[in-house]
Amino acid sequence: MILHEKADQAQALLTETGLDCWLTFARETELHPDPGIEQVVGANVVRNSAFLFGSGGERVAIVANFDTSAIRAKGVFREVIGYDEDVRGPLLDALRRLDPRTIGLNYSSDDVTADGLTHGQWQLLQQLLSGTPYLDRLTSAAPLLARLRGRKTPTEVDRIRRAVAVTEQIVGQITAQIRPGVSERDLAVFVHARFAERNVPPAWAAEGCPIVNCGPSSDVGHTYPSPTIRVEPGHLVHIDLGVRLEGYCSDLQRMWYVRRPGESAPPADVQRAFDTVVRAIDAAAALLRPGVRGFEVDAAARTVVVEAGYPEFKHGLGHGLGRAVHDGGAMLGPRWACYGRNVDTVIEAGNVFTLELGILTDSGLVGLEEDVRVTPAGCEFLSDRQRALVLV
Template identity: 40%
Template sequence: MSIVKQKTDQAVKILNELDIDLWLIYVRKTSEIHDPSLYFLLEDTWLTWQSAIIISKNGQKIVICGRYDAQNIEASRIYDKVISYDQSIKEDLLAVLNEFKPKNIAINYSFDNIAADGLTHGMWLRLNKMLEGTEYINKLISSEDFLAALRGRKTELELENIRKAVDFSELGHKKVSETAKIGISEEEIEEMLLEFTKENNLIVSYPPLIHVGPSTSIGHGKASPDIKIKKGDLINVDYGVFFEGYASDLQRMNYVLQDSEDIPPTEVRRAFETVIKAINAGAEKLKPGVQGWEVDNVARKVVIDAGYQEFMHALGHQIGRNVHDGGCLLGPRWEKYGKSVMYKVEVGQAFTLELHVYVENHGYCSVEEDVIVT
């Protein structure tokens, strides 16, 4: 069974769980503006004209689309009915809504969850104009809770793709550890990983992030051609790939011994032990029913109690069809994270656990693991 068939079937179950009568996805020209939920709805996500994908809690799945988009959707055998139009979608859309007479209609807008915010403002205005004078205009609700569940609850096939993506990421990290040497620049490490990715017919899930030594710039900055590995440096590499459309996101680190050292110095070992202790604390807390902020809080406390500066990002995010997959976030209760950190952890979700501390004269000590909630 394809992932799209699995996810559309799963959608019906979640609609019933949340007592939502209809989920309506309204899109156009998806080669330009791509609603994130289309990955779970269509094998071929290319739609040219205004299109409506409708899934009901009674299990019916319907697509209304322009005439020349219909054939591929019909061929997938996923949808019970594919309705094509030439001049206007309005008549067919209203007819379908009148058939169901839903008490609520979930559409893809969200204040906090980008993965549930695929309805553009222009399409929102078009939808409202079509629904003027009908009872349905007051029945539109956000799909954010629904999509948090649909994207978060990975099927076994989705999880297998994530595991394979993680395996390839580990191989890329291993290549860096075995190949990188004194004098190699951040940019050369990045190029090494991009070449490895190409050799394996994959694509990266984000540009590789390379941080070497104390003068590097932590975060999402581009690898520098001028910062080169030297003795006493911490080397942090953040690298992930897509496998069959599913992402991994891993960080690994190395330390370059100085001439007088047989093992890393105390301050480096202490930083590494603190990072691992914090990640393990987060992993231990990551149980079904726990809110996202609670997982972040226990890991953050380990770092602060050890005397390090608080890290200015969430402990973890979901991975899946995107490297930042929306829904429940393992982060602090900061305004920018909104509702996402209040969601409860669920079985089948895949998260990152990541944080860093700075070690004076050596650089950033950072590790990131990918984990599945069981």
């Protein structure tokens, strides 16, 4: 069971990250999901709840009495304590028994998947711990959460791999639908029908999954398929899509070129842009291995694009992939302020990333995205790479 795999990982990570205790403090988690809850608890709670992992192997859950049954059923916590009126008493009792020198909380200015503690809960926790020695022992658990989320277990990798395989099956059905007169919205509707056939939800909000771009007039980025922009001869068709399978995501971008009458190949500028994108992904994949930092992998791809005479792409090369399509932790991106310290994170075996970038041409966007796993030896592609434009 993945919850137990991740709980065992978390226990080991306490020592590795210098924490004596990891405390997830949350309430009404259906309204305010916390990354820690998703990783190691697996059930929603209503009242103020505390989930503690101790460096000595302790696992303590303190929840409202009416939430104890659901927490016990998951089998992660060795001790489940219920309360009716106030969490303070049982929380302080647990901390006295553990007596941790450092207590990690779920907050981060860089990594959204490590930033589950709300400001209100932070203020409440300060009130609960007022007058105790534990208030001065609080620190961020972001390093633990980043590694916990980033180091995918074999079970997690298997789910991502199968999500990728389903996505590639759907991609294989799209080519026959691409023809002059078909709108971006038409192609999106077709993809949604394929999701429904396989009983898989999209990896992100359905309104924008898939992203569909037909030709040079289409808005690029996180946009919605247009009902009025239609495929024409000479257009590039770019589709960005993913599915969620058993809680884990895929994220791929694929390309087609619609030939004009008499054309047997894409125009030279389109082919050159496509080849540059492929080479940039090659360069990143060749460098991606344990021990390098995210910004270094991004730079390898970015250099290929710039040296080919194109503007640098205005986004990071790749993001983590897993429970979320943007899964947090280490990021493959440039050292821009918006990415914080995530791009300085050291890459580890078990990380799963996307490798993605695009180049604009007069025929539309050339964009590719592949899903990869970091192994002890380097980089494994989980997707069947696209190395040639599909001609329609």
